[in-house]
Amino acid sequence: MNSGFTFVPLRFLAQAMTLDPGHHHVLHPAAPQAGHIEWLYWITFWILFAVFVLMIVAFASAAAKSGVIADHPLPILEKDEEGDRRASWGVASAVGITVITLFLILVLSVVTGKRVEGLTSKNPVTIQITGHQWWWEISYPNSQADQTITTANEIHVPINTPVVVLTNSMDVIHSFWAPSITGKRDLLPGYSSAFWFEIDKAGIYHGQCAEFCGLQHAHMGFSIVAEPVDQFQAWQQQQLKPAREPSSTDAARGREVFLTHACLMCHTIRGTDAGSRFGPDLTHVASRNMIAAETLPNTAGALAGWIVDPQRIKPGTEMSPNPLAADDLQALVVYLQSLH
Amino acid sequence: MRLRLQLGLLFAIASVLVSCQREDRILRQPPPANDILNTIQISGLNPGATSIPTPPSSNMYQESAYAVSEGQKLFEQYNCVGCHAHGGGGIGPPLMDRDWIYGSEPGNIFATIMQGRPNGMPSFRNRIPEYQGWELAAYVRSLAGLLPKGVSPNRPDQMNVKPSESSTSEQKPTGITGVPEQHK
Numbered sequence A: 001m002n003s004g005f006t007f008v009p010l011r012f013l014a015q016a017m018t019l020d021p022g023h024h025h026v027l028h029p030a031a032p033q034a035g036h037i038e039w040l041y042w043i044t045f046w047i048l049f050a051v052f053v054l055m056i057v058a059f060a061s062a063a064a065k066s067g068v069i070a071d072h073p074l075p076i077l078e079k080d081e082e083g084d085r086r087a088s089w090g091v092a093s094a095v096g097i098t099v100i101t102l103f104l105i106l107v108l109s110v111v112t113g114k115r116v117e118g119l120t121s122k123n124p125v126t127i128q129i130t131g132h133q134w135w136w137e138i139s140y141p142n143s144q145a146d147q148t149i150t151t152a153n154e155i156h157v158p159i160n161t162p163v164v165v166l167t168n169s170m171d172v173i174h175s176f177w178a179p180s181i182t183g184k185r186d187l188l189p190g191y192s193s194a195f196w197f198e199i200d201k202a203g204i205y206h207g208q209c210a211e212f213c214g215l216q217h218a219h220m221g222f223s224i225v226a227e228p229v230d231q232f233q234a235w236q237q238q239q240l241k242p243a244r245e246p247s248s249t250d251a252a253r254g255r256e257v258f259l260t261h262a263c264l265m266c267h268t269i270r271g272t273d274a275g276s277r278f279g280p281d282l283t284h285v286a287s288r289n290m291i292a293a294e295t296l297p298n299t300a301g302a303l304a305g306w307i308v309d310p311q312r313i314k315p316g317t318e319m320s321p322n323p324l325a326a327d328d329l330q331a332l333v334v335y336l337q338s339l340h
Numbered sequence B: 001m002r003l004r005l006q007l008g009l010l011f012a013i014a015s016v017l018v019s020c021q022r023e024d025r026i027l028r029q030p031p032p033a034n035d036i037l038n039t040i041q042i043s044g045l046n047p048g049a050t051s052i053p054t055p056p057s058s059n060m061y062q063e064s065a066y067a068v069s070e071g072q073k074l075f076e077q078y079n080c081v082g083c084h085a086h087g088g089g090g091i092g093p094p095l096m097d098r099d100w101i102y103g104s105e106p107g108n109i110f111a112t113i114m115q116g117r118p119n120g121m122p123s124f125r126n127r128i129p130e131y132q133g134w135e136l137a138a139y140v141r142s143l144a145g146l147l148p149k150g151v152s153p154n155r156p157d158q159m160n161v162k163p164s165e166s167s168t169s170e171q172k173p174t175g176i177t178g179v180p181e182q183h184k
Helices: A005-017 A032-065 A081-117 A229-240 A249-260 A300-308 A326-337 B002-021 B065-077 B106-115 B130-143
Strands: A125-132 A135-140 A149-152 A154-158 A163-169 A174-177 A185-187 A193-197 A203-209 A221-227
Touching (some): A032 A081, A125 A174, A125 A185, A135 A154, A163 A174, A163 A185, A221 A229, A300 A326, B065 B130
Parallel strands (some): A154 A221
Antiparallel strands (some): A125 A135, A135 A149
C-alpha cells in the first residue's frame, strides 16, 4: 500500500505477469502464433539479460581494479606493445560477439515472422474486418449475398480452425491487435490486405486498436469469442436470420421509434426499412456482450445512456445525441434488447 | 540591447495571445433549442401592418471549420449528393450557383432541409438532429462560396466555389428573387 515510488514498476510487472489469462496479454498466448511471439519475447529477454549481467560484471571489475590517480600532471606511460595488442583483441572480440548476438536475434525474429505468417490449412473461415472511427465492422463474406453475416466489434470464431482475416478501413489507419492471439496488423484505408490466426483454447479474448486513430482511439476495442465448432455454427445460423419481430406492444412501439427517428439514418436492422451502413448493424445487437466498441456492457441502462447522450460517453463519436421522450426511449431499449 | 529585449518580450506575448483564438470543436451538442422552424419566414408578406422582425439568421456552426467539414461528411452520408451532386445539381437544383429558390441565409437553408420543399426535397425533420441540419446548412453555404475561406473545407474532393484570392468584393447571392424559370 505505502510502498515507495521505486517499487511501483516492480509491482506493475508482477501484476502483468499474473494477469487473468482470459484477458488480453502477450505473455498468456491462446494461439500458436501468439506462442511463437511469446517464445521470441523470452529468448530475446534472456539474451539481453545475459548481456546486461556481463556488462555490469565487466564494468564493476574494471572499476575495482583501477586505483585512484592522484598525480598531476598524469604520468607519461611507457609504450606497451603487448598490452596494446591485448586491448585490440579485446575490443575486436567484443564487437564480434555483439554483431553475432544481434544477428542471432535478427534470425530468430525472421524465423518467428515466418512461423506467424505461414498458413497451412486450405479450408479456413474467412472474416472481413473494416475499421471505422471508432468501431469494427465484422462480416463473414459468402458468395451468396443472403449468407453473408454482418456484425460489429464481436468476432466469433471456431477453435482449432484457421481464420483468414481480410482487412480494410473506411477512414484512417487503424490497427487490429489481440495480444493473446497474434501480432498487430494495420488496417489501411482503400487497401485490402489479409492475415490469419488460429485459436487453441475456447474463451473470450480482448483486442484493441493499436494505431492512434483520433479522439476515441482508446475506446475502440473488440473481442474474439472462440468456441467449439458446433457452437460457432449455431451462432452463424442465428446471425443469418432477419431481425426478430416485436413480441410485445412495447417492442413494437420501440421499432416504430427506431424507424421514425435518427436511428435509421445510420443503422441497419435487417427485416425492417432501416438499411444504412454508416453505423454498426443492429439486427442482432442483443446477442453481443458489449456495446459502443467494448465501452459499455449491453444492459438496458447502458443502452439508454448511450442512445441519449453518446457524446458524454465517447466525445467525438459519430453517433448523435437523441433526446427522446422517456417512454419512447424505454420502448426503443425494450425493442433493441429483444433483438437476439 | 534594451530595445531588442523589449521586442523579444513583445513577440513572446503576441505569440501567446495568438493562441487565444484557437477554434473549439463542439463535440457535445447543446440540447435542441426552441422550435426554430416556426420562426423562419420565407415570404416577405405579413398579416397586419407591422412586420415581424426577422429572426437572427446567424449559424454558429458556420464559424467552425470542424462543423463545416462535418457537414461535408453528412452531405455524402445522408445522400444529398444523390440529387444535388457535389453542388452541381442534377435531379435537384445546383447549390453552387447564385440562385436560391428558398433563400440563402443559414436559417432558410436549415428550414429547407428540415421542412422539405415541393417537387422532391424530402423533409429531414426528426430524422436528423437539429445541429446536423445547421452543419449541413453551413456546408451548403460553403459550396456557394458564402463562407469565409478560413472555415470552408480545404481539401474538397469535388468542385468548390470559393472567392478567388485576388477578389476584393464578396460574392453576393441574388436571393429569393433569382428563381430560375424551370423551378417556378
